[in-house]
Amino acid sequence: MTMNERKTIDLEQGWEFMQKGITKLKNILEGLPEPQFSSEDYMMLYTTIYNMCTQKPPHDYSQQLYDKYRESFEEYISSTVLPSIREKHDEFMLRELVKRWSNHKVMVRWLSRFFHYLDRYFIARRSLPPLNEVGLTCFRDLVYTELNGKVRDAVITLIDQEREGEQIDRALLKNVLDIFVEIGMGQMDYYENDFETAMLKDTAAYYSRKASNWILEDSCPDYMLKAEECLKREKDRVSHYLHSSSEPKLLEKVQHELLSVYANQLLEKEHSGCHALLRDDKVEDLSRMFRLFSKIPRGLDPVSNIFKQHVTAEGTALVKLAEDAASNKKAEKRDVVGLQEQVFVRKVIELHDKYLAYVNDCFQNHTLFHKSLKEAFEVFCNKGVAGSSSAELLATFCDNILKKGGSEKLSDEAIEEMLEKVVKLLAYISDKDLFAEFYRKKLARRLLFDKSANDDHERSILTKLKQQCGGQFTSKMEGMVTDLTLARENQTSFEEYLSNNPNANPGIDLTVTVLTTGFWPSYKSFDLNLPAEMVKCVEVFREFYQTKTKHRKLTWIYSLGTCNLLGKFESRTTELIVTTYQASALLLFNSSDRLSYSEIMTQLNLSDDDVVRLLHSLSCAKYKILNKEPNTKTISPTDHFEFNSKFTDKMRRIKIPLPPVDEKKKVIEDVDKDRRYAIDASIVRIMKSRKVLGHQQLVLECVEQLGRMFKVHNTLFSFLFFFFVFVCESFVFLNLTTLALNEMLILQPDFKAIKKRIEDLITRDYLERDKSNPNMFRYLA
Amino acid sequence: MILVDGITLLCNDLQVDPQDIVMLVVSWHMKAATMCEFSKQEFIGGLQSLGIDSLDKFRERISFMRAELKDEQKFREIYNFAFAWAKEKGQKSLALDTAIGMWQLLFAEKQWPLVDHWCQFLQAKHNKAISRDTWSQLLEFARTVDPALSNYDAEGAWPYLIDEFVEYLTENGIVQNR
16 A cells, blocks of 8 residues: 555544554453454554554644543543542552552553554654653542552551551552652652651651650660661561662661660660660670660760770779778888789789770770770779889789799790780870889899890780880880890800900909990999909909900999808808898908998998898898897997807808889889970970960970970980809999980870979070060070 | 168168068169168169159158059069069079068058968978069969959969969869869
């Protein structure tokens, strides 16, 4: 058939034909017995439209067909679809709606295929909505617009029923909600505005009611369990029938009503709140608490605060416990760090382990909780116990682990672990420089008197300290450890020298330890008058030393030497291991039978303190080498002494200890002095460059500068010190002088201290106050 | 040099007590270096600046000098002058007893309610000499901070001793907790 021969189809005619097709389709949708469309049926319908659109005017009926297309839907919806839905309610209505929507989509699909030709040219030419859209819009405008409110309410009712535990038809709900989505034809507006908003509001109201009941009836853990369950269920709900975009909004509402609103009440519940959970170690509940509260804005702040308070309280209780125990000690043992303090440190370590585990496990390594733990520990770790600062306690604790015969008997691994933990604790202590000093002093004792249990452990802890506090913290200590190795080599060369120069031999076995002054703690050096035999030794070594180097000065410290003397008593000869001071005193009796206190003091050239101590150790202690007249328990300046020839002991060799002087005060003094210098230097440095500066700013800059580690002075000169040991009428002395190199770790300088130094600098005319503004300072050149 | 005896005679002639604060003002005008001493230069120079050439004139000027203490600016100068004047030659700080005596005198002129507490505090807690900075800042403190300490700035640049004084007042309930 050619175009010319095609018969013009009249609109009425053509539409009548189309109408048949449409009716057929409706029947099929209604479920009436009706055969399916064959290909020919389809072709005919399509071609009819085609023809009617391509006819020459006035017979091109595109516009009319377009309108009739839409009217077909409108008619069908108004006459059949709407009434059928309207007459039903609740769930039944929803089912009808779903069915009708599904049918409608089919109808749109088919009809738009029949009328497809319009889609190809007509709609584009006239910029009209395509057929698919027209079809869906009809449903929307007629059905959806009227019914969406009812539908929404029905859906929400079902949701609430499900929340109460009833079983509902989830598939149905999914289908209904799909309508809301699809009706938007690409936009989510209808879903959000017509359904979601109301659903969220209802959800909020629902949970608000629930929460207000639960908060009164349930304990915190129970409430949290319920909350967690609710959140889980809502999430589940979304995955089953709500649109995925609702999830965050929905969960947020639930979290708000269940958690945010009642957060404080929940946490502070008297017997089951956060405090109680921490107290009772309810790890699981705490983990849940973390999970829940991490979801609400700033939810973790109060939790971490309570955590901090709890840890602080526990720590402070430990401090009090130790203080109480210490105050029950006998008065004379007050200044010595005793067993209670050791126990205290160990308990603090345990506390730290415990709560660090909490932070890592329950609180999932969250920074807020790390911070709380740190702040808590900083509070009580800086409280001293029984007059000893925490810095000293830690240093003593380390000493006990590292020395031979220390009170901590542990395996190698256990020691490593313990040292690791101690170093971690050091992070919380503000007076780190004080710790360094105490540690250094005790390290010196361990090294010099060969009391170190294990070299590897010594090095290991230094490595750990270095990692934590930087190289400057440990450089001196490392130097000390190295020095001993060098000293041994030096001794070997000395012995070689003696064997090569037999004339030089002083006739006494002599061991010398040469050390570098700067590394070791400062020891006071007194001008002890040595016995002649010892003087010779000193000279010999000096000569030897000259052969090695001429650029260093030797300073001798006798207070740390050891001597082995042979005491020829009546019953037998006994070897006495004594300090150099004691030996010098004893050797005086080689030439005098009886000496007074003052004679001894004059001949030895020592202070009263030293003389009293040493005479006490020789005449009033366990071993009475000297007889004292009068035979009282204390030394007085009017006493007289004689060699006790009748002394006897079953041991061939005895050690007569000389109790050491208390170092504590000196250490604290030294550190304080160092700090003052550092602060002064810092202030002057700042003022010199700024010329004029306000008080607040000066303090702040000072704090900043001092917070880093730095060297205050440089090496002015280096000294070496020596250490000798003889056997058989031998003596040992140790000599050391410190160097002015000071390293300081002021990590939390004191505002008051800085203020005091500023005032001191004003008095010393380095600074002045500005005449018009007393809050400003000027540098005086 | 006019020394203690000479000064006593002078005071007799002026009909003024040697402990009278106006003598401090006189010393100030004379730029005297130390208390109880006037060098010839200081004496003559002071009289010239005051326009005094007779004993009668001197007596008249006494009341003028008393009035000078009421002037805020002059009082401050006199107060600060008093530090150098009252301290021992060669010392940098003022002995506590002397300082307290001076303060009693000066703050009788310019009322400061806390002066007694201040002196008590020093004797109980400090017991050392007073630095120049503390001396001069105390006047500022008395002038600017009210006795209830409501406008005291703990973060300010007050000397350490004054901060301690504030703590002392709060601890002993003399002033309410701020």
